[in-house]
Amino acid sequence: MSDTRRRVKVYTLNEDRQWDDRGTGHVSSTYVEELKGMSLLVRAESDGSLLLESKINPNTAYQKQQDTLIVWSEAENYDLALSFQEKAGCDEIWEKICQVQGKDPSVEVTQDLIDESEEERFEEMPETSHLIDLPTCELNKLEEIADLVTSVLSSPIRREKLALALENEGYIKKLLQLFQACENLENTEGLHHLYEIIRGILFLNKATLFEVMFSDECIMDVVGCLEYDPALAQPKRHREFLTKTAKFKEVIPITDSELRQKIHQTYRVQYIQDIILPTPSVFEENFLSTLTSFIFFNKVEIVSMLQEDEKFLSEVFAQLTDEATDDDKRRELVNFFKEFCAFSQTLQPQNRDAFFKTLAKLGILPALEIVMGMDDLQVRSAATDIFSYLVEFSPSMVREFVMQEAQQSDDDILLINVVIEQMICDTDPELGGAVQLMGLLRTLIDPENMMATTNKTEKSEFLNFFYNHCMHVLTAPLLTNTSEDKCEKDFFLKHYRYSWSFVCTPSHSHSHSTPSSSISQDNIVGSNKNNTICPDNYQTAQLLALILELLTFCVEHHTYHIKNYIMNKDLLRRVLVLMNSKHTFLALCALRFMRRIIGLKDEFYNRYITKGNLFEPVINALLDNGTRYNLLNSAVIELFEFIRVEDIKSLTAHIVENFYKALESIEYVQTFKGLKTKYEQEKDRQNQKLNSNRFRRDAKALEEDEEMWFNEDEEEEGKAVVAPVEKSKPEDDFPDNYEKFMETKKAKESEDKENLPKRTSPGGFKFTFSHSASAANGTNSKSVVAQTPPATSNGSSSKTTNLATSVTATKGSLVGLVDYPDDEEEDEEEETSPRKRPRLGS
Numbered sequence: 001m002s003d004t005r006r007r008v009k010v011y012t013l014n015e016d017r018q019w020d021d022r023g024t025g026h027v028s029s030t031y032v033e034e035l036k037g038m039s040l041l042v043r044a045e046s047d048g049s050l051l052l053e054s055k056i057n058p059n060t061a062y063q064k065q066q067d068t069l070i071v072w073s074e075a076e077n078y079d080l081a082l083s084f085q086e087k088a089g090c091d092e093i094w095e096k097i098c099q100v101q102g103k104d105p106s107v108e109v110t111q112d113l114i115d116e117s118e119e120e121r122f123e124e125m126p127e128t129s130h131l132i133d134l135p136t137c138e139l140n141k142l143e144e145i146a147d148l149v150t151s152v153l154s155s156p157i158r159r160e161k162l163a164l165a166l167e168n169e170g171y172i173k174k175l176l177q178l179f180q181a182c183e184n185l186e187n188t189e190g191l192h193h194l195y196e197i198i199r200g201i202l203f204l205n206k207a208t209l210f211e212v213m214f215s216d217e218c219i220m221d222v223v224g225c226l227e228y229d230p231a232l233a234q235p236k237r238h239r240e241f242l243t244k245t246a247k248f249k250e251v252i253p254i255t256d257s258e259l260r261q262k263i264h265q266t267y268r269v270q271y272i273q274d275i276i277l278p279t280p281s282v283f284e285e286n287f288l289s290t291l292t293s294f295i296f297f298n299k300v301e302i303v304s305m306l307q308e309d310e311k312f313l314s315e316v317f318a319q320l321t322d323e324a325t326d327d328d329k330r331r332e333l334v335n336f337f338k339e340f341c342a343f344s345q346t347l348q349p350q351n352r353d354a355f356f357k358t359l360a361k362l363g364i365l366p367a368l369e370i371v372m373g374m375d376d377l378q379v380r381s382a383a384t385d386i387f388s389y390l391v392e393f394s395p396s397m398v399r400e401f402v403m404q405e406a407q408q409s410d411d412d413i414l415l416i417n418v419v420i421e422q423m424i425c426d427t428d429p430e431l432g433g434a435v436q437l438m439g440l441l442r443t444l445i446d447p448e449n450m451m452a453t454t455n456k457t458e459k460s461e462f463l464n465f466f467y468n469h470c471m472h473v474l475t476a477p478l479l480t481n482t483s484e485d486k487c488e489k490d491f492f493l494k495h496y497r498y499s500w501s502f503v504c505t506p507s508h509s510h511s512h513s514t515p516s517s518s519i520s521q522d523n524i525v526g527s528n529k530n531n532t533i534c535p536d537n538y539q540t541a542q543l544l545a546l547i548l549e550l551l552t553f554c555v556e557h558h559t560y561h562i563k564n565y566i567m568n569k570d571l572l573r574r575v576l577v578l579m580n581s582k583h584t585f586l587a588l589c590a591l592r593f594m595r596r597i598i599g600l601k602d603e604f605y606n607r608y609i610t611k612g613n614l615f616e617p618v619i620n621a622l623l624d625n626g627t628r629y630n631l632l633n634s635a636v637i638e639l640f641e642f643i644r645v646e647d648i649k650s651l652t653a654h655i656v657e658n659f660y661k662a663l664e665s666i667e668y669v670q671t672f673k674g675l676k677t678k679y680e681q682e683k684d685r686q687n688q689k690l691n692s693n694r695f696r697r698d699a700k701a702l703e704e705d706e707e708m709w710f711n712e713d714e715e716e717e718g719k720a721v722v723a724p725v726e727k728s729k730p731e732d733d734f735p736d737n738y739e740k741f742m743e744t745k746k747a748k749e750s751e752d753k754e755n756l757p758k759r760t761s762p763g764g765f766k767f768t769f770s771h772s773a774s775a776a777n778g779t780n781s782k783s784v785v786a787q788t789p790p791a792t793s794n795g796s797s798s799k800t801t802n803l804a805t806s807v808t809a810t811k812g813s814l815v816g817l818v819d820y821p822d823d824e825e826e827d828e829e830e831e832t833s834p835r836k837r838p839r840l841g842s
Contacts, residue, residue: 004085004086004089005024005084005085005086005088005089005739006026006027006084006089006092006093007024007026007045007084007085007086007089008024008025008026008027008082008083008084008089008740009022009023009024009044009082009083009829010022010023010051010052010080010082011080011081011082011083012027012078012080012081013077013078013079013080013081013154019081022051022052023044023046024044024046025042025043025044025045025051025052025053026042026043026046027041027042027052027089027584028040028043029041029056029093029096029097032053032055035053035055036055037055037057037100037504038096038100039053039055039056040052040054040055040082040093040097041053042082052080052082054074054080055664056097056100056101058100058101058102059101059111060072060073060074060110060111061073061109061110061111061157062097062101062110062111063108063110063156063157064090064093064094064107064108064109065264066083067087067090067091067106068083068085068087068090069082069083069084069090070082070084070090070093070094070097073154073155075577077366078385079154091105097110098110107498109156109383111157115166128404130147131163132162132165132750133165134148134159134165134166134169134171135148136399137171137174137175137178138178139178139181139182139187139190141328142178142190142194142197143193145175145193145197146193146194146196146200147195148162149162149196149197149200149201150196150200152204153203153204154202159204161210162204163206163208166201166204166209167208167209167212172201172209172212172218173212173214173217173218175194175197175198176218176221176222176225178190179191179192179194179221179224179225180221182194183224184812190233191225191228192228192230194225194228195225195226195227195228195229195230196230197225198213198222198225198226198400199226199356201213202272202277202288202291202668203288205288205289205290205291206290207290207293207294209460210269210290210291210294212267214268216261216264216265216293219265219269220239220242220243221269222240222272223238223239223268223271223272223276224238224239225714226238226272226276226277228238236276238271238275238276238285238354239448242271246267246268246271246603248263248264249332251316251319251329251332251333252312252315252316252337253320254312256305256309258305259302259305259306262301262302262305263299263302263420265298266295266298266299266302269291269294269295269298271293272291273288273291273295284775288291288818295348299343299346299753300346300347300351302343303343303346303347303355304351305346306340306673307354307355307358309356309436310362313358313359314362314567316336317362317363317364317367318368319333320333320337320367320368320371321332321363321366321367326820327376330371330379331376331378331379331382331606334371334378334379334382334383334386335378335382337364337382337386338382338385338386338633341385341386341389341390341681342389344356344389345389345574354392356393356394356397359390360397360401363389363483364386364390365398365401365415365502366388368387368390368415369384369413369415369418371831372384372387372415372418372419372422373418373421376565377427380422380433381433383710384422384433384436384437387419387440388436388440389800391440391444392441393448394441395443395444395449395450396414396449396450396451396458398444399444399450399458399462401415402414403461406469408464408543410424411469411473412736414469414470414788415442416444416469416470417464417469417470417473417607419437419440419441420437420441420470420473420474422434422437422471423438423441423543423546424473424476424477426543427537429538429540430542431542431543431546434542434543434546435546438546441474441550442550442553445460445462445463445550445553445554445556445557445558446464446553446557447463447557448557450462454827454829463558463561464561465562467564467565469562471565472624474550474551475547475551475569475571475824477540477543477544477547478544478547478548478551478574478575479569481540481544481578482574482575482577482578489668492530495811539579539582541585541586544586544589545585546584546588548575548578548586548589548590548593549589551571551593552589552592552593552596553574554597555593555596555597557598563602563604563605566597566605566608566609566839570607570612571592572593572597572608572614573610573612573614575590575593575594576590576592576594576614576617576618577590577617579618580617580618580621584630584631584632587621587632588631588632591618591621591632591635591636591639592616592635594614594639595610595635595639595642597609598639598642598643598648598651599642601646601648603650606648606650606651608653609651609652609654610650610654613658615654615655615658615659616659618636618639619636619659619662619663620638622636622637622663623662637669637671638733640655640671640672640675641669641671643655643675644671644674644675644678646692647678649682652675652678652679652682652768653679653682656675656676656679657679657795660672660675660676660742664676697699709822712742786794
C-alpha cells in the first residue's frame with residue numbers, strides 16, 4: 001500500500017517506560033484466519049516484512065490521541081502505539097477498531113474505565129481484588145512499589161484502581177516519611193525509587209491525590225523526592241531555591257491567610273510543572289492535564305479573592321500613582337498588576353468582564369498613563385503589557401477613556417499620545433516594544449471592532465478624535481525625516497542626510513543650506529554619496545517602516561479621514577522621498593503605501609497623484625535599480641501591472657504621456673507596452689466618439705467643441721488627451737489648502753517657464769544612471785527629460801511633461817529634484833547614455 005494516509009510508525013514501550021521506534025510501514029485492517037478476527041497489520045515500507053500483527057480485541061481499551069496516535073496495551077507489560085502520517089488514515093483505522101468493539105468513533109477511549117470484563121480479569125489475578133493491593137510501605141519494598149506505579153500508567157483502568165488505593169490508605173504521607181528516612185540515611189537507591197514513585201503518582205492525573213501532595217504539610221517533601229532523578233549525577237536543589245532564593249513580596253500586606261497560602265501553593269505547583277518535571281512526550285501529555293487544571297483553578301480563586309478585596313486594590317492604585325512612592329516600590333506594584341492581569345486570562349468571559357470593569361472603576365487607565373511615561377524601562381515594559389491586556393479585552397473601553405480625557409487635557413499627555421511617544425522613543429535596536437505598541441494602536445483604530453449604537457457612532461467620533469489630536473504625533477518622525485528644511489542640497493539629489501541623534505529630538509540645523517531655486521548639476525558633482533542617503537540609521541528606518549505600516553492600514557480602513565490628511569500634508573510626496581533609502585525594506589514600505597492608495601481606484605487620489613507628478617520617484621527607483629531582479633523591481637512592476645490590468649485610464653494616460661520614453665526599453669515584461677496599447681486604444685475610442693459627435697452637431701457647436709478641446713489641452717499640459725473620466729467626487733472635494741497648494745504650484749510653474757530648456761527635435765527621454773561617468777565623482781544623479789512631438793494630424797497634441805518636473809510648492813512641500821542641462825549637452829548625451837538592458841533569459 002503506497003498511500004500516505006496509512007503510513008505509520010510503530011512504537012513499543014520498553015522496560016524504562018520509553019517508546020522505541022520499531023519501524024515505518026503501511027497499516028491495514030484485515031481478517032486473519034490464524035487469529036480468528038479482524039487484525040491490524042503493518043508491513044515495512046522498505047522490504048514489505050511484517051512489523052505488526054495485532055488482533056483487534058473487543059475488550060482492549062484503545063486510545064486515540066492528538067488526531068494521529070492510537071495507543072493500547074497488548075499485554076500486561078507490552079504497550080503499542082501507531083503514529084500516523086495523516087489524520088485521515090488515523091480516522092480510518094480508528095473507525096475499524098470502533099466498529100469491531102461496537103463503539104461510536106467520536107470517543108477517544110474505546111472502553112470505559114469500569115468495564116465488566118476488565119474487572120473480572122483483575123479479580124482473577126491473585127495480586128488484586130476490587131482495588132490494587134499495595135505493598136507495605138517499607139524501605140525494602142520501594143523497588144516493588146516503583147515497578148507497580150510505573151506499570152499501570154499505560155492502562156486507564158489500572159491507573160484509576162491505583163489512585164483509589166493510594167487515596168484510601170493515606171499511602172502518600174507514609175511514602176514521604178520514608179523519603180525523610182532515606183535522606184537521613186543517604187540511601188541513594190531508595191531516593192531514586194522514590195523519584196520514580198512520586199513522578200508516577202503525579203502522572204496518575206488524580207485531583208484528590210494532588211490535594212494531598214500539594215498541601216503545606218507535604219509539598220516540600222514532594223519537591224525533595226523530585227530532586228533525585230536517577231538520570232542526574234548530582235541531585236538538583238529545588239527546595240533551596242523555593243525557600244531561600246524565591247522571595248514572596250507583598251506589595252500591600254495580604255491579611256487573608258487562605259489567600260496567601262493559595263498564592264504560595266500555586267507558585268510551587270507551577271514550579272513543579274514548568275521546572276522540575278521533564279517535558280512530557282506525545283504519549284504522556286494527557287497524564288498531566290489534571291495538574292494543569294489544578295493550577296488553572298487556583299489562579300481563578302486568587303483573582304476572585306483579590307478582586308473582592310476592594311480595600312486592597314484601592315491601596316495598590318493609590319501607591320502606584322502617588323508621586324512620593326519610590327521607584328523600587330512602584331516597580332513592584334506594576335509587576336504585581338502585570339501578573340494579576342495575566343492570571344485574569346484564566347477567568348470565564350463573564351468573570352473577566354467583571355474583573356476589568358473593577359480595574360477601570362478603580363482607575364487603571366489614568367494610572368497607566370502616569371507609569372508609561374516614566375524613565376524606568378522595566379516599569380514601562382510592564383505597563384505596556386498591562387495596557388495590551390486592556391486593549392485586547394475591550395478596545396472600546398480604552399477609546400472611551402481617551403476621548404473623555406481629551407476634553408480636559410492637552411494633547412501631549414493623552415494616553416494614546418503617550419503610547420505613540422513610547423513607540424517612537426523605543427531604545428531597543430530591534431524595536432521589540434515599538435512593534436508591540438504599533439499592534440495595540442492598530443487594534444484601537446480598527447473600525448472592525450468599533451460599535452455603532454442608536455445614540456452615537458463610535459467610529460466617526462473616535463476617528464475624528466484620533467486625526468485631530470494624535471495623528472500629528474504619529475507622523476512627526478516621518479515628516480521630519482522627509483522635510484526639505486533638513487538639507488535642501490541633499491534633497492536635489494533625492495537623498496537626505498540623517499540628522500537625528502535620537503528619534504525624539506530631531507535636529508534641523510545644517511551647515512550649508514541652499515536657496516530653493518534650481519541648482520545646476522555642476523554644483524553637486526563630487527558630493528559624498530555616503531552622507532546623502534535617507535535615512536542611514538537602521539533603527540530609525542525600522543521606526544519609519546512601522547509608521548508607514550500603520551498609515552497603510554489607515555488607507556485601507558479609514559476612507560475620508562486619511563484622505564483629507566494625505567491631501568492636507570501632501571503626505572504621499574513625503575513618503576515617496578523614502579524610495580531613496582539605502583534600506584530596501586523602507587523603500588518597499590513607501591511603495592506599499594502608494595500601492596494601497598492606487599488599489600482603491602479612487603479618482604480623487606488619482607488626480608492628486610497625477611497633478612503632483614508622484615510617479616517620478618517610483619520610476620526613478622526602478623531605473624536606478626538597473627537590471628537587478630529583486631523584490632523592489634518586482635514590486636514596482638506589479639504596481640504598473642495593476643494599473644494596466646484594472647485599466648485606470650487617468651493614471652495610464654499620465655504614465656504614458658510623461659514617462660513612456662524612459663520605460664520603453666524595459667522589454668523583459670510587457671507591462672509598459674501594454675500600458676501604451678491601452679492608452680492608444682482609449683485615445684482612438686475618444687477620437688471616434690468625437691468624430692461621431694461632429695456629424696450630429698451643427699457647425700457652430702463643432703467649432704465651440706474644438707476650441708474648448710484645445711484650450712483644455714493647453715491649460716493642462718501633460719494630462720491625458722482623452723475625455724475626462726467620470727469623477728467619483730466633484731473637484732471641489734479637494735481640501736481648501738490643497739487647492740491653494742495647486743494654485744501656488746501653477747503660478748510658480750508659469751513664472752519659471754522662461755527658465756525651462758528649449759524643446760529639441762522629436763526624440764526620447766535622455767537619462768543618466770548612477771553608474772555613468774558622473775558617478776565616479778560620487779554623485780547619484782539621474783535625469784529624464786521628455787521631448788514633445790509635433791501636433792498630430794487629428795488635431796490633438798500629445799504632450800508630455802518632464803519626468804523630473806521642476807515643481808516649487810509652498811513651504812513644507814517638495815521641490816524639483818534635478819536641473820535641466822542646456823540643449824547642446826542634451827544632444828551629446830543622447831548618443832552616449834546607456835539604456836536599461838533587458839534581463840537575460842527573458
